[in-house]
Amino acid sequence: MSKKIVISTDLNGDITEFIADERDSLLDALRERIGLTGVKEGCNNGNCGACAVLLDGILVNSCCVMAAEVDGGSVTTVEGIALENELHPVQQAFLNEAALQCGICTPGFLVAAKALLDTNPEPTEEEIRFWLAGNLCRCTGYDKIITAVQEASKSMQKK
Amino acid sequence: MQDVSYYRPSSIKEAIKILSEHGPTAKVLAGGTDVIVQARERTKKITAFVDIKKIPDVMGLGIEGHRGLTIGAATPMYQIYNHSGVQEEYPAIIDSANIIGGKAIQGRASLGGNLCNGSPAADTIPTLIVLEGTANIIGPNGERKIAIEDFCTGPGKTLLQHDEILISLHFKRPAPFSGSRFIRFIPRNEMDIAVVNVASQIQMDGNKIESSRVAIGACAPTPLLLKEISNFIQGKELSQDLLENAAELFNNLITPIEDMRGSPEHRVDLAKTLFKRTMNDAVIRSNGEKVQ
Numbered sequence: 110m111s112k113k114i115v116i117s118t119d120l121n122g123d124i125t126e127f128i129a130d131e132r133d134s135l136l137d138a139l140r141e142r143i144g145l146t147g148v149k150e151g152c153n154n155g156n157c158g159a160c161a162v163l164l165d166g167i168l169v170n171s172c173c174v175m176a177a178e179v180d181g182g183s184v185t186t187v188e189g190i191a192l193e194n195e196l197h198p199v200q201q202a203f204l205n206e207a208a209l210q211c212g213i214c215t216p217g218f219l220v221a222a223k224a225l226l227d228t229n230p231e232p233t234e235e236e237i238r239f240w241l242a243g244n245l246c247r248c249t250g251y252d253k254i255i256t257a258v259q260e261a262s263k264s265m266q267k268k
Numbered sequence: 269m270q271d272v273s274y275y276r277p278s279s280i281k282e283a284i285k286i287l288s289e290h291g292p293t294a295k296v297l298a299g300g301t302d303v304i305v306q307a308r309e310r311t312k313k314i315t316a317f318v319d320i321k322k323i324p325d326v327m328g329l330g331i332e333g334h335r336g337l338t339i340g341a342a343t344p345m346y347q348i349y350n351h352s353g354v355q356e357e358y359p360a361i362i363d364s365a366n367i368i369g370g371k372a373i374q375g376r377a378s379l380g381g382n383l384c385n386g387s388p389a390a391d392t393i394p395t396l397i398v399l400e401g402t403a404n405i406i407g408p409n410g411e412r413k414i415a416i417e418d419f420c421t422g423p424g425k426t427l428l429q430h431d432e433i434l435i436s437l438h439f440k441r442p443a444p445f446s447g448s449r450f451i452r453f454i455p456r457n458e459m460d461i462a463v464v465n466v467a468s469q470i471q472m473d474g475n476k477i478e479s480s481r482v483a484i485g486a487c488a489p490t491p492l493l494l495k496e497i498s499n500f501i502q503g504k505e506l507s508q509d510l511l512e513n514a515a516e517l518f519n520n521l522i523t524p525i526e527d528m529r530g531s532p533e534h535r536v537d538l539a540k541t542l543f544k545r546t547m548n549d550a551v552i553r554s555n556g557e558k559v560q
């Protein structure tokens with residue numbers, strides 16, 4: 110049996126302590142130990158982006174991170190991107206544009222799109238497509254997703 | 269996931285001690301984009317991860333005037349391609365770093381990991397070879413340096429001992445009137461393993477080729493430095509005919525395998541095309557101009 114370890118991290122803005130198996134990936138720990146099921150498991154090998162989170166502010170796939178690595182760091186999941194009393198503009202834009210069907214890929218897209226707009230507030234379509242190349246969607250098709258990110262970018266400019 | 273223990277040493281000495289005590293099933297953990305997947309899919313027996321990212325020596329990068337560029341082995345790709353000095357002076361490194369997986373992979377993946385993982389198709393190794401990179405290594409018996417062209421010995425195999433750590437990669441300052449370029453061929457636009465990849469470096473003297481280096485990946489058990497090509501074009505006037513003739517050498521220089529990504533004939537054709545393209549782009553860069 111794998112050893113249990115205690116991990117302390119800034120999770121969506123709150124210092125959180127939790128117990129995990131030493132061999133847990135961050136994805137396993139977020140879903141199974143903490144119950145943050147917004148983060149999804151698609152491929153479990155780095156290819157689909159469904160498990161994307163921000164680790165110390167940087168976009169990563171949580172299936173390719175060990176839970177133990179986040180001790181002392183910070184993690185942002187899709188549960189943590191909304192603003193005080195309203196959705197994050199990318200969340201609102203995904204709703205407006207109907208940029209999801211089954212929704213499995215959506216949390217990963219939202220976190221990745223937020224990370225893009227944080228570093229590049231007015232990306233071109235090509236930049237959006239390149240940035241989101243590591244996120245796979247098997248049912249919506251990408252056009253609506255790209256449109257939603259463009260809309261989010263515009264609405265963030267107005268604010 | 270295999271039953272791995274996790275260590276996070278803060279010094280190289282401590283890291284080497286853990287690696288030595290555990291033996292070969294303890295693995296260095298840099299970005300984890302290869303090794304965590306291997307641990308989960310049980311393609312290798314792994315009992316411990318030694319996370320080196322809290323060791324300052326392996327993180328970050330800097331250019332020191334005439335002494336060149338040093339990149340910490342575990343520095344993630346995004347820090348490398350956002351570095352203005354690397355963009356300016358070592359654009360072929362950007363060509364490679366930019367295409368390793370998608371953005372979420374680039375948030376973690378390192379040059380050290382790409383090199384130590386030793387894939388024949390690794391997208392940074394041809395570039396590191398043509399830029400005459402050296403690997404700075406520390407192990408229980410002290411420091412040593414290896415030229416990157418000698419580093420890989422077979423698929424997944426390198427000269428590194430299990431208790432040695434690649435600390436950093438060093439590149440000399442590019443010579444005046446020199447340029448370099450890396451291109452890979454994949455059937456998709458992003459996120460795939462190279463069918464063939466090529467890096468070329470050239471130094472010009474007017475219209476004459478002063479020197480060059482060409483390396484190719486995914487066509488042999490390791491990425492290869494092709495000295496025969498450089499010998500053939502050295503000292504000659506640059507022309508498309510010369511590059512065409514040099515490209516014919518690939519017929520005998522590489523014997524790629526057949527797999528789902530391509531046949532040997534297809535790979536040789538791609539090698540020729542990528543060689544010509546990377547050379548022409550390297551020449552453009554040697555004039556201080558941008559490609560594309």
Ligand SMILES: Cc1cc2nc3c(=O)[nH]c(=O)nc-3n(C[C@H](O)[C@H](O)[C@H](O)COP(=O)(O)OP(=O)(O)OC[C@H]3O[C@@H](n4cnc5c(N)ncnc54)[C@H](O)[C@@H]3O)c2cc1C
Binds near residue numbers: 300459
């Ligand atoms: C979805 C996806 C897409 C990918 N796309 C590409 C691609 O396009 N091109 C490509 O070339 N690769 C690709 N890769 C493979 C991988 O991302 C790269 O090889 C990456 O550079 C590995 O770096 P890392 O820091 O994550 O290595 P890790 O996984 O941390 O380590 C890899 C290996 O090297 C060893 N190691 C790492 N650092 C050191 C060190 N400093 N000293 C000693 N040993 C060390 C580890 O023990 C391990 O055996 C992809 C992977 C995924 C999951």
Ligand code: FES
Binds near residue numbers: 152153173
């Ligand atoms: S589940 Fe992590 S990338 Fe697919």
Ligand code: FES
Binds near residue numbers: 208209211213246247
């Ligand atoms: S909405 Fe179903 S995978 Fe994207």
